[in-house]
Amino acid sequence: MEKVNNTHKSALTPEQIVERTSIADVYQAAKQLDGITQHTDLVHSEYFSAISSNDVYIKPENLQKTGSFKIRGAYNCISQLSDEEKLHGVIAASAGNHAQGVAYAAQKLGIKAVIVMPATTPILKVEATRAYGAEVVLYGDSYDDACSKAYALKKQHGYVFIHPFDNLKVLLGQGTTALEIIDSLKDVDAILVPIGGGGFASGVALASKLVNPHVKVIGVEPEGAACMKASLAAGKVISLSSVETVAEGTAVKTPGNLTFAFIKKYVDEIITVSEFEIMSALLSLIEKHKLIAEGAGVLSLAALQKLPFKNKKTVAIVSGGNIDISTISALIDKALIARGRVFCFSVQLPDKPGQLLAISQILARLDANVIHLDHNQAKVTDSFQKVLLEVTVETHNSAHITKITDELKKHGFLITKVY
Structure with a gap:
């Protein structure tokens, strides 16, 4: 077999490279990585299994050296x-x-x-x-x-x-993740892997399919940066005019030519996920498994409820966990709001005793925990007899928020939802 040079432009087409790449190349990569990378053990998830109606395992590459599969x-x-x-x-x-x-x-x-x-x-x-x-x-x-x-x-x-994804030896290295998955869970039915430029998905799909052709490999992209799905639909590599997603590690406008060829051959399906689904998955991972990941890291978890099958042994790869505290705090806040777990409203009140107490009693009775309160007369410019009250409360869900809103209205408090 002709060797493919990975650091310089090859005379072979991407399709030819795909055909000439074998499982032996992935095992060679595993040999190169022996003693360098960690074997990240699978974590069974009762929570993600329940919400997806599949038997779900997490592959925590966020615990890898340097914090990701890269x-x-x-x-x-x-x-x-x-x-x-x-x-x-x-x-x-x-x-x-x-x-x-x-x-x-x-x-x-x-x-x-x-x-x-x-x-x-x-x-x-x-x-x-x-x-x-x-x-x-x-x-x-x-x-x-x-x-x-x-x-x-x-x-x-x-x-x-060293290209981040459109390089054969790079994607072969990423493919060793799949070897570890299959070694740990020999009867795995499906593997979910995030897609940015496509290097990770290419390697995982190549290794999975060549070891066991029956394993389904599903790529996951953010709706705001689905360059690979768009390219597959067009039948060629295309560039998105713009990308916007909290999964910044996959915010890629143009996939690789080589990765496009690998994914076209080996990936079974690409699922796209919304920003809400990404943030919700991040929050669930933290709450249920005490694991920290970045936005791009939880794409596979975000896609679990969209799978076209049930009762299958499914591995979702959490690809990375390099995220700073301020960013993760902002993402958690957004996820809580989107889930109806935090509710902020404002209301104009007559500037007289007892009004704040009345609202507090309603909130307490409905089990809404006040976490911030701003009682400000200066914010009402059209009346000296009124004050503006802004309240932030912890809530159970959207139905709980509706119940609170209805009860306040019933008692004559016309509120404005802030978020």
């Missing part, structure tokens, strides 16, 4: 560079998990690594990448800006560019 592909690719390429060093563009994966791999292998990150990257991610010994260059406002700069530096200094 170390698998980065290390597999970099470890197989030639001695000359290693001397030149490697470069990558990333605002997240790929940056840390490349930096960690290069540090382990004693290779110089340069990571170009958008200037808007949170300092936590920048420092985490530097902590692995990489030189970080901050440039531009987006991944595209950073990527252009990375290619310019590659040309200037002769670095080897």
Whole structure:
């Protein structure tokens, strides 16, 4: 079999590469990763099993070294560079998990690594990448800006560019995740994997299908960044005009040409999930399993209730957990509001004793816990005899909110929902 060069442009078409790639290539990647990555054990989930009517297991790659699956592909690719390429060093563009994966791999292998990150990257991610010994260059406002700069530096200094997904050895490394799943759950029926540019899904689908063709592989994309589903529908790689999603790790406009070919051949179906479904899955993972993940990390969990089958042994891959505290706090708040677990309303009251007490008694009677209250006369500009009361309460669900609203109205309080 002709070897495919993964660091330079291959003379083979993506389709030819797909046909020439075998399960032996994935096992070779597993050998390269032996002692480097962790075998993340499957976690059975009674909660996600119940809501999906399937037997669900979580593959927690958020517990992987560097906090995501990306170390698998980065290390597999970099470890197989030639001695000359290693001397030149490697470069990558990333605002997240790929940056840390490349930096960690290069540090382990004693290779110089340069990571170009958008200037808007949170300092936590920048420092985490530097902590692995990489030189970080901050440039531009987006991944595209950073990527252009990375290619310019590659040309200037002769670095080897490590693509985050459209690289055979990278996706083969990601495919080792599927080998671990099948080794742990030999009768697995389905595997759910998130899709951004497609490298993870390509590797997982390739390995799954070549070991057991009967395993269903389902890719999951955010509705606001479903570039692979759109490309498959068009029959060719296309670019979305824009992407918008809380799952920033999968906010990709254009999938890879190579990954498109792999996914077209091996992935059975792509499911898209809404922002609410993503945030709800994140909240459930935290509440039910005490596991922290990023938005992109829970895409597979978000798709569980949309599966076209029941009573199957299903593995949902939680792909990463690199998220800063402020972001996760904001996502949890949004998820609570969307689920009807937090309710904020305002009401104008006569400025006289007893009004606040009356509302408090109604809320207490209906088991709504007040978590914030603002009683402000200055906010009512058209009357000196009224005050504006804004109340935030913990609630059970949307039905509970409706009950509270109806009871307040019954007692003459006309409220305005803030959120």
